[in-house]
Amino acid sequence: MAEFQVRTMADCMAAGETPEVLFWVGCAGSFDDRAKKITKAIANILHKANVSFAILGSEESCTGDPAKRAGNEFLFQMMAMQNIEVMNAYEVKKIVTGCPHCFNTLKNEYPALGGNYEVMHHTQLIQDLIADGKLSIEGGAFKGKKITFHDPCYLGRGNGEYEAPRALIQKLDAELVEMKRCKTNGLCCGAGGAQMFKEAEKGNKEVNIERTEDALAIQPNVIATGCPFCNTMMTDGVKHFEQEHVIAVKDIAELIAEAGEL
């Protein structure tokens, strides 16, 4: 991040400032090389829109989502309580996440443990920034391109948000094409419920292959995602069919950042 320095909450506190938004990066966004590009795109967008934001950096920890879905409520609550302690100490009010799993957990499962925040998925925040005139994007690179959106389960069915990512694709002057299974009927990429961290059970196909076939059937230029895990699964799927030179898999944040040459 050569253009500007992303600050941590600790930096801000030391400088006596309270940032408006906490950017919750998440594990994939912090450690996975592919997902880090999405993280940087989100940070660039927030910077461009003059959003006062910071990250937790080394004070951020797993939300506990995969532990909870795997059935380990103890570990989940330990992680949650530690995170809540940190965030409440920084008086966090508003959070934007780069991952629908973090988004769901922070928004829906932290309040019962004393963590009450306004939580937004990055596509929702970006949509607000555009609506408020703080960010403007032109079609540019994606004008006329066929883009399909793969709904992340925890953004779509889990939290009822189907429109924000689609509205952003349309802002790119791109042609939004839908897969036969989309929105409430969208097919999972196969990573949720802690599946990302294990081999799939015995079957006749991998879920991400089944989902990639849905995408290939409509021949898009770009498969847009809103989740770093979906991104991995779809990227693997596209590679499986040796289509990586024809079809790009990109997060909505990356599309917005690229269109705005951020």
Next chain:
Amino acid sequence: MIGQIIFIILLSAAGYMAFKRFQFVRRNILLGRDVKIEGESSDRWGTMIRVALGQGKMFSRPIAAIFHLFLYVGFVIINIEVIEIVLDGVLGQHRLFHGIGPIYNWLMASFEVLAFLVILGCVVFLYRRNIAKLARFHWREMTNWPKSDANIILFTEIALMSAFLSMNAAESILAARGIEHYVNLGTLPISQFVTPFLDGCSDGMLIFVERFCWWFHIIGILAFIVYLSYSKHLHILLAFPNTYYSKLRPAGALDNMSNVTNEVKLMMDPAAQVVEDPLAPKKFGAKDVADLTWVQLMNAYSCTECGRCTSQCPANQTGKLLSPRKIMMDTRDRMEEVGRCMDAGVSYDNKSLLGDYITFEELWACTSCNACTEACPININPLEIIIDLRRYLMMEESQSPESITTMLTNIENNGAPWAFAQADRGNWTQE
């Protein structure tokens, strides 16, 4: 008079059997633990009106929805006729409500149209199940009983509606011949096409046909009420409370285990003030039906095994063992088994829902994507049962796939599912 006595005996016997069975079902549901019902009751009524009464979620598959609507509306409205039949039976009257005026014939005409639509719907459904063999009606868990259950009901409905139409046809001819106490029903839209087949019959034969259909119809309905409690068709009643009590929070939200919260609080701070939740279970997660909530158990009795959940499940579609419908069917079967054991005075039968019915492999194929809960036309939630069973495996038996154990250890040690150091979380800002 003898007819009245037989009728009252039949009515009482059916009432008693139905009462005993419904009591059994209710007791089984209440084996489940109590749970706090969250949210406003006005929102719950709204869900019930939209989803159960209004069939809102059925229409994601329009063909099935339209024919199901025929059956649903037909069933509800034609049953108004049952009130008259019962009163006639008890009081020894004939077409008691005919005296209410022309509206009676109008009602009868509309019942006939509905009866025809019900027959049409049943024929289409029999075709879909047995001839077109729609995949979701033929998965692994659709063994003999679930398949026959569906067919028995469809054939019964056709028989009941045919009896109703034949009864009207016979009545019309008898009335036209001026036979005493048979009433003129006007021109009836459907049974007028049945009359030509009966026209040649003698008066005595027609009276027999009319009476036979009348008795057949009412005995059929009484038998149906008893049968209901053994059948997946309980959904016609339970769909309503089931949707009322369905989750109002976003589908992605899982419940917070308050018994764990207290332990974690005390672990982090031995001096912490904790409030015992009186409803908190003793176990962590669910091993058997009694560890689930009564709402989850009612879910299982409400399931009509349509298989929309399974047909949308990513694991099932890619050949894995998991089928959300089977989760619900297993829960119900186990509940009935526990109920029978209790009635026989056996307190412990060495079996449990987890393991004997639902296996490790099925549970671990779930991606928690909520496709099943979204697909269910009456808001049944197989996912929460899966998670509760996983919780038991994980927290009471320390059983999980090896890679999951590694992932959890990583989270515990370095705050991420992978073995990266927490101190490096912010490194991307420097890259």
